[in-house]
Ligand SMILES: Nc1ncnc2c1ncn2[C@@H]1O[C@H](COP(=O)(O)OP(=O)(O)O)[C@@H](O)[C@H]1O
C-alpha cells in the first residue's frame with residue numbers, strides 16, 4: 001500500500017459518500033488532437049477567406065528590426081506562457097487532489113503536448129504564416145501620404161493570435177511538467193515539519209517549497225525558453241526569407257535566413273546548457 | 285487528575301480501510317504516556333489525529349470525538365495553526381527544515397507572529413533558551429548558522445524537540461523519536477523527555493518496550509486499530525489483564 005499516495009491533498013474531511021461519486025473522465029489524448037486540429041484549421045481557413053490587406057501593409061522592412069520585433073514577440077509570449085505554466089503547476093500540484101478530474105485531464109494532455117517535437121509546432125506556425133503571407137504587402141520606403149503609422153513588421157491580429165497560441169501551447173506544457181517535478185522534489189518531511197508547527201499552506205509554499213524548488217523552477221523556465229527559441233529559429237528564418245523578397249538578392253536573403261536561424265539555435269542550445277548546469281548544481 | 289487528550293469512540297478510515305476502531309482514551313496531564321503495539325496497529329495514525337495532520341492524506345474519514353485541552357478539535361471555530369502550536373510533534377525520522385539551526389528554532393515563532401515583530405536580542409535569547417533546554421547549546425552555539433540538516437542525527441532530533449519549545453506547547457507527540465538514533469542518542473532523548481515532563485504532556489509511540497518501561501508512567505497497548513489496554517506501565521507489563529497484551533509483552537520478554 002502506498003502510504004503517501006494522496007499526500008499533497010488538503011481538506012480531507014470528506015465523507016465516504018462524497019468519495020463514492022468521483023467523476024471519472026477518460027484521460028485520452030483525443031482532446032489534444034482536437035485542440036491541435038482546431039488551431040491549425042481555424043486561422044488557415046480564416047486566412048483563405050480574408051484578402052483585404054489594405055491596413056496591414058508593412059512599411060520599410062529591414063531585416064534587423066524584423067528580427068528584433070519578432071524576437072520581442074516570441075520572448076514576451078513565451079515568458080507569459082512560462083508564468084502561466086508555473087501558476088498552473090502550483091495549482092495542480094499543491095491545491096488539487098491527485099484524483100481530481102481537472103488535474104488528471106490537464107496532466108494527461110500536458111504529457112501528450114510535451115511529447116510533440118518543437119519542429120512540428122514550427123511547421124504549424126509557418127503554415128499559418130504562409131497562408132497569411134499573401135495578404136501582407138511589403139512597401140519599401142512608402143510615401144509619407146500612405147504611411148498609416150504601421151510599425152515595421154506589423155502583422156494581422158489573427159495571425160499574431162494564432163502564432164501566440166502555438167507558442168503558448170508549446171511552452172506551457174513543458175513548464176507545467178517541469179515545475180511540477182520541481183515541486184515534487186521538495187521532500188515530504190520538510191512539508192510535514194512545517195505543517196506540524198502550524199504553518200499555513202501559503203507559508204509552507206513561500207518559505208520552504210519555493211526557496212527549495214527555486215533553482216529547479218529556473219531550470220524549468222530555461223528549458224521551456226529553449227523550446228521556444230528552437231521554433232522561433234525556424235519561424236523567423238521564414239519571415240526574413242519572405243519579407244526580404246523585394247529588397248534583397250537571393251544570396252543575401254539566404255545569408256540572413258541562415259544567420260537568424262543559427263543565432264536563435266545557439267540561443268536555444270545555450271539555454272539548454274544553462275538548464276543542465278542549474279539542474280546538476282542543484283542535485284549535487 | 286486532568287486529562288490533556290480525551291477521545292471518545294474515535295474511528296478512522298483510510299479509504300475503505302478502517303485503521304482505528306472505537307478508540308476511547310484519556311491521556312493525563314504533565315506525564316509521559318507511551319503507546320505500544322505491533323507494526324501497523326494504528327499508533328502513528330492515532331498520534332496524527334491529535335494535531336490533525338492526518339487530514340493531509342486526503343482520503344481520511346474520521347468519526348467520534350477528540351478533545352484536546354478540553355476543546356473539541358473538530359469544532360468549526362478551531363484554528364489549525366493554534367492547535368498545532370499547542371500540540372507539537374516529533375517525527376520518526378528527524379526532519380529539521382533545510383535552513384540554519386537558528387532559523388529552525390525560530391520558524392514556529394515566526395509563522396505565529398507578525399512579520400519582523402521579533403527583535404534580534406529576543407530571538408538570540410529564544411534560541412539560546414531552546415537549545416539549552418535540550419542540552420545542545422554547548423555543542424551548537426558556534427554552529428547556529430549551519431544548515432540543520434548537516435548535523436548528526438541525534439542533534440537533529442533534539443533540535444526537532446527544541447524548535448517546539450519557543451511555541452510553548454502543552455502537549456508533545458512523539459512518533460518513535462529514537463528509532464533513527466543509536467543507544468547513546470536514545471538515552472539522551474529519554475533523559476531530555478524526563479526532564480521536560482511535568483512542563484509538557486508527552487505521548488510517545490515506541491517499538492522499544494524497554495523504553496516504554498523506562499520513561500512512561502502510563503502505557504497504552506493497541507492491536508489492529510483497537511485500544512486493548514491502558515494502565516500504569518508497571519502494571520501493564522507485569523500483570524497484563526488482556527490476553528493479547530500478555531502475548532505481545534511476553535513475546536519480547538519471554
Ligand atoms: N495514508 C495512508 N493511507 C492508507 N493506509 C494507511 C495510511 N497510513 C497508514 N495506513 C494503514 O493504517 C494502518 C495503521 O498504520 P500506522 O498508524 O502507520 O501503524 P503503526 O504506526 O502502528 O505502525 C496500517 O495498516 C497502514 O497500512
Ligand SMILES: [Mg+2]
Nearest residue numbers: 327328329459
Ligand atoms: Mg508508525
